[in-house]
Amino acid sequence: MVAVGTRITHYNPHSTAPPRSPARRNAMIAFDRPAVPQRGKKPDRNVLGLPLAPCSNEPLTGFFRDGCCRTGPDDVGVHTVCAVMTKDFLKFTVAVGNDLVTPRPEWGFPGLVDGDRWCLCAARWLEAAREGRAPPVVLEATHEKSLDIVPFELLKKHAAIQA
Numbered sequence: 550m551v552a553v554g555t556r557i558t559h560y561n562p563h564s565t566a567p568p569r570s571p572a573r574r575n576a577m578i579a580f581d582r583p584a585v586p587q588r589g590k591k592p593d594r595n596v597l598g599l600p601l602a603p604c605s606n607e608p609l610t611g612f613f614r615d616g617c618c619r620t621g622p623d624d625v626g627v628h629t630v631c632a633v634m635t636k637d638f639l640k641f642t643v644a645v646g647n648d649l650v651t652p653r654p655e656w657g658f659p660g661l662v663d664g665d666r667w668c669l670c671a672a673r674w675l676e677a678a679r680e681g682r683a684p685p686v687v688l689e690a691t692h693e694k695s696l697d698i699v700p701f702e703l704l705k706k707h708a709a710i711q712a
Contacts, residue, residue: 593617593619593692593693594692594693595688595689595690595691595692595693596688596691596692596693596695596696596701596704597688597689598693599689601617601618601619601689601690601692601693602617602687602689602690603616603617603690604616604617604618604631604666604667604668604687604690605631605665605666605667605668608659608661608665608667610631610666610667610668611628611668612624612626612628612668614657617668617690617692618630618631618668618690618691618692618695619692620692620694626670626672626673627670627671627672627694627695627697627698628668628669628670628671629668629670629671629691629692629694629695630668630669630670630671630674630686630691630692630695630699630704631666631667631668631669631686631687631690631691632666632667632668632669632674632683632684632685632686632687632709633664633665633666633684633685633686633687633709634649634661634662634663634664634665634666634667634684635663635684635685636663637682637684638677638682638683638684639661639662639663641677641680641682642673642677645673645676647673649661649667650662666687666690669684671694671695671697671698671699672698674686674695674699675698675699675703678699678703678707683707684707685707685708685709685710686704686707686708686709687708687709687711688704688705688708688709691704
């Protein structure tokens with residue numbers, strides 16, 4: 550069984566469902582490609598009010614798996630905080646029921662390690678911050694929608710040091 554909102558990006562040879570044609574399969578994974586800018590649509594902005602920078606392409610992150618912490622109406626988790634994973638945060642998130650460490654190849658998820666960048670749910674990041682276990686945040690790659698959940702000063706306090 551797959552949870553609501555879960556997106557599977559490849560054909561599973563062990564599935565009992567009939568295989569899809571290549572054209573249909575490609576149509577199903579269109580969300581994996583960067584969004585085509587729509588005429589008149591404003592670009593996504595970060596918490597600094599500037600254009601949103603990419604978070605990570607390796608591992609490929611984002612609700613739309615386009616490397617950016619963009620969001621939309623289907624993103625009920627609000628995956629908008631670009632964070633640099635730490636061992637402490639990864640232990641914390643496993644302990645509270647969100648295992649980001651174990652690879653899930655059936656979902657195209659490699660499992661995260663210390664140092665990876667990943668688009669986190671804003672509420673999960675805030676929960677970790679309240680517990681003193683929040684990972685550093687890449688402000689340039691954190692979507693402005695995060696500010697609906699997390700105060701800017703708290704994000705700024707946890708800003709990753711750029712090398």
